[in-house]
Amino acid sequence: MATMATPKHKPPSKHTIDALIRIVGTEHAISDASAMAPYLVEWRDRYRGKAALVLKPGDTGEVSSILKIANETRTAIVPQGGNTGLVGGQIPFESGHEVVVSLERLNRVRDIDLASNTMTVEAGLTLAQVKQVAASAGRLFPLSLASEGSAQIGGVLATNAGGMAVIAYGGARELALGIEVVLADGRVWDGLKCLRKDNSGYDLKDLIIGSEGTLGIITAAVLRLFPKIAERVTCMTGLKALDTAPDFFARALERAGPALTAFEIMPRIGIEFVLRHGSQVRDPFPDPHQWYALFELSSPREGSELAQLAETLLKQGLEAGEIADAVVASSLSQAEALWRLRELIGEVQKEEGGSIKHDVAVPVARIPEFIARADQLVELMIPGARPVPFGHFGDGNIHYNVSQPAGMERTVFLANWEALNAAVHEIVLDLDGSISAEHGIGRLKRDLLPHAKQPLEIELMRKIKAAFDSNAILNPGKLLR
Amino acid sequence: MATMATPKHKPPSKHTIDALIRIVGTEHAISDASAMAPYLVEWRDRYRGKAALVLKPGDTGEVSSILKIANETRTAIVPQGGNTGLVGGQIPFESGHEVVVSLERLNRVRDIDLASNTMTVEAGLTLAQVKQVAASAGRLFPLSLASEGSAQIGGVLATNAGGMAVIAYGGARELALGIEVVLADGRVWDGLKCLRKDNSGYDLKDLIIGSEGTLGIITAAVLRLFPKIAERVTCMTGLKALDTAPDFFARALERAGPALTAFEIMPRIGIEFVLRHGSQVRDPFPDPHQWYALFELSSPREGSELAQLAETLLKQGLEAGEIADAVVASSLSQAEALWRLRELIGEVQKEEGGSIKHDVAVPVARIPEFIARADQLVELMIPGARPVPFGHFGDGNIHYNVSQPAGMERTVFLANWEALNAAVHEIVLDLDGSISAEHGIGRLKRDLLPHAKQPLEIELMRKIKAAFDSNAILNPGKLLR
Numbered sequence: 001m002a003t004m005a006t007p008k009h010k011p012p013s014k015h016t017i018d019a020l021i022r023i024v025g026t027e028h029a030i031s032d033a034s035a036m037a038p039y040l041v042e043w044r045d046r047y048r049g050k051a052a053l054v055l056k057p058g059d060t061g062e063v064s065s066i067l068k069i070a071n072e073t074r075t076a077i078v079p080q081g082g083n084t085g086l087v088g089g090q091i092p093f094e095s096g097h098e099v100v101v102s103l104e105r106l107n108r109v110r111d112i113d114l115a116s117n118t119m120t121v122e123a124g125l126t127l128a129q130v131k132q133v134a135a136s137a138g139r140l141f142p143l144s145l146a147s148e149g150s151a152q153i154g155g156v157l158a159t160n161a162g163g164m165a166v167i168a169y170g171g172a173r174e175l176a177l178g179i180e181v182v183l184a185d186g187r188v189w190d191g192l193k194c195l196r197k198d199n200s201g202y203d204l205k206d207l208i209i210g211s212e213g214t215l216g217i218i219t220a221a222v223l224r225l226f227p228k229i230a231e232r233v234t235c236m237t238g239l240k241a242l243d244t245a246p247d248f249f250a251r252a253l254e255r256a257g258p259a260l261t262a263f264e265i266m267p268r269i270g271i272e273f274v275l276r277h278g279s280q281v282r283d284p285f286p287d288p289h290q291w292y293a294l295f296e297l298s299s300p301r302e303g304s305e306l307a308q309l310a311e312t313l314l315k316q317g318l319e320a321g322e323i324a325d326a327v328v329a330s331s332l333s334q335a336e337a338l339w340r341l342r343e344l345i346g347e348v349q350k351e352e353g354g355s356i357k358h359d360v361a362v363p364v365a366r367i368p369e370f371i372a373r374a375d376q377l378v379e380l381m382i383p384g385a386r387p388v389p390f391g392h393f394g395d396g397n398i399h400y401n402v403s404q405p406a407g408m409e410r411t412v413f414l415a416n417w418e419a420l421n422a423a424v425h426e427i428v429l430d431l432d433g434s435i436s437a438e439h440g441i442g443r444l445k446r447d448l449l450p451h452a453k454q455p456l457e458i459e460l461m462r463k464i465k466a467a468f469d470s471n472a473i474l475n476p477g478k479l480l481r
Numbered sequence: 482m483a484t485m486a487t488p489k490h491k492p493p494s495k496h497t498i499d500a501l502i503r504i505v506g507t508e509h510a511i512s513d514a515s516a517m518a519p520y521l522v523e524w525r526d527r528y529r530g531k532a533a534l535v536l537k538p539g540d541t542g543e544v545s546s547i548l549k550i551a552n553e554t555r556t557a558i559v560p561q562g563g564n565t566g567l568v569g570g571q572i573p574f575e576s577g578h579e580v581v582v583s584l585e586r587l588n589r590v591r592d593i594d595l596a597s598n599t600m601t602v603e604a605g606l607t608l609a610q611v612k613q614v615a616a617s618a619g620r621l622f623p624l625s626l627a628s629e630g631s632a633q634i635g636g637v638l639a640t641n642a643g644g645m646a647v648i649a650y651g652g653a654r655e656l657a658l659g660i661e662v663v664l665a666d667g668r669v670w671d672g673l674k675c676l677r678k679d680n681s682g683y684d685l686k687d688l689i690i691g692s693e694g695t696l697g698i699i700t701a702a703v704l705r706l707f708p709k710i711a712e713r714v715t716c717m718t719g720l721k722a723l724d725t726a727p728d729f730f731a732r733a734l735e736r737a738g739p740a741l742t743a744f745e746i747m748p749r750i751g752i753e754f755v756l757r758h759g760s761q762v763r764d765p766f767p768d769p770h771q772w773y774a775l776f777e778l779s780s781p782r783e784g785s786e787l788a789q790l791a792e793t794l795l796k797q798g799l800e801a802g803e804i805a806d807a808v809v810a811s812s813l814s815q816a817e818a819l820w821r822l823r824e825l826i827g828e829v830q831k832e833e834g835g836s837i838k839h840d841v842a843v844p845v846a847r848i849p850e851f852i853a854r855a856d857q858l859v860e861l862m863i864p865g866a867r868p869v870p871f872g873h874f875g876d877g878n879i880h881y882n883v884s885q886p887a888g889m890e891r892t893v894f895l896a897n898w899e900a901l902n903a904a905v906h907e908i909v910l911d912l913d914g915s916i917s918a919e920h921g922i923g924r925l926k927r928d929l930l931p932h933a934k935q936p937l938e939i940e941l942m943r944k945i946k947a948a949f950d951s952n953a954i955l956n957p958g959k960l961l962r
Contacts, residue, residue: 453682
């Protein structure tokens, strides 16, 4: 996969390296190759980069000092959070000329305001820590990712991460009211507003969120907090057919409104993989179904009418011929068991050999058409390959993963990656979709972007990049060529 | 108020004017001064501009052709929707060299997708029409403004309008999934995505939304639709004191969560003004209270537990000593009567003479402190002046309006406008607030912006402006000098 041209940056001089190390102190700078290794490898081993140095600044001022020198010396900087990204945005290229800046030591909770329902946190806290701090204060921070134990909030914002609860709460961008950012030249933009409404100028916050470290380094953020969940009902249904899922979903949303806090789909083959390779799992239904929907209703109040609502939704789905069977979790452990079926799909897939992945979105109504067309294409291109499309149905976000045909040589199958991506993305774009729903562009999809966007969009993005980072030192070669 | 320097643009030549008229046809171009008048006057008569021409293009292609010529000839363009803006952004300056482009004829509903809960509409539909089309399809478009009968959706998005329901649904920016924009040089960016998740590049949509026509002209948008409301409970409370409002609000939000769809506050003097000057109004309480909160609970389901929830919230508020009295509307007409008390405040204020206005936001927890400090300041600066602070408490958005002392000469009072604004805004900024919560910057607050923002922010905004509109033809002199 690592065939992409390395951007040309000169190696930092000895003098520059010494100056950078002095900022953080020798105990927080790593230049030894083996000690740097964990910062240079993508966790699925898709990318292995090199770096001149890894720096671990202790506060925003140190990040500022680093960028000031980097900008003056044209040293390329790769900002890194928890190194859980899925598109290689956080990994330096192979030149060894770049400097990785890890935000891990910026890990303070600066403020929590329960009346305003906001908390101000630094970039290096993990998402799980942020959620834990919110929970301890009796609040919910709703963003939920498989990687939340390692993913840091700075990286979550830099990549506008999504996850399970976007349907009700929005993604990272909608959950941040303000950010503190160190710009390419080291100046600090204090955009830590705690305001729900602020129409005083261009929306710089949302421009920087999701820019994958190419416009600035997010060092802190004001996050929105929500009432904690007091009651939750988790349901899993066997669908009659995928085609009926949009109608079932639309009716659920119509009745449940904001109480519908998750709506995921899974194919039979995904459940089979989980049953085959997962531990502590069992099929909740006596008979197999081609497709399953897992949905969740939540309320900040105990004794609300969620159980009755779930019953109504399931009854209507059965009557309308949309669902074939359903289970409602009657305990927290049952709910967790249902969620486990969904969450393990991505993980167990590797037990079935190579998998070619797509993180795409299409309008909800067009999901069945997308999957039907993509499946047809896969069978045509790689007969016997096994599509395992699953994910966040309510957001139109499907992880269209394709497992290799049983018995095929893994590398032979994976040689189809780029060709299959191109063909699947063509369908996505034909359906007015996105080739990156939630994982971002990074390095993996950088050269696909010009095919997926209008030339005008790329031009505007380039102009913005030049306006923010005229020396192109911030994560060069990621997102944009 | 109209003391601001007019930006220097040359008048369009006869040749340019003829070319522009040819694009839309003579029947859709106005050059007669009296026929142009309605497009040149701000509705509260705060600004009276002049124009070389008013154009009413019929589709996106015509808008594109207009901007192409304008960009080539350096002709300044003022985009205009329903002309309901409150900061003069939609009104040309006094030079008479600018061309107003009214979007009123772009009024088609292009698409409505119930399964995906989106609708695609053109800029010239009024907000009321958009809401009506959504309602006819069994859906809710939740944005609610006093001016919704005239305000057009293009202008609503260009100014990122807020209103009553932001607390639950977000403002214009959060309610638009995609936009179609004509850029300064006439090229059309088709950003009409219907996706809830799209992480493929910089967030151009949110940059253009709220840019007040200075980065491009929005010609169409994809809007999010929500389940229609089946049940609504409206409550008005007399508060014990303003200081207890944040606690009462926080508890209401904690229990109600997304069911809390409005939370407004009003001072006694506002209610008195309404009772004195409004028609069909009465005080719902036997005794007067210094402050009132009006809140609303909504559900997409009939027979939900909202009535019981309201009762619990009021009981807890009484027990905690936060509220002194409360009424719950027992019919739609009673609910409307309560809302009328809130909605008339802005309107009836003019019966009490001049009013100096502020549209500000501070963190919710700091609203009482803000109002106390501002009131003190007003009494110091203009003894006898009567503050009437009301508005969207749940968003931290207070319309801090100040009515003149009884008997004072109106113009003498209004001569304090800029000095009072400056002093009130200083308190707002000290509390980490915004000098424009929802009305925008436009012309009214343009020269205040450099005091309210960091120089870095202004610099980044200027760079973005230059990147999008290098000839500075789009609404020049608005938002940025």
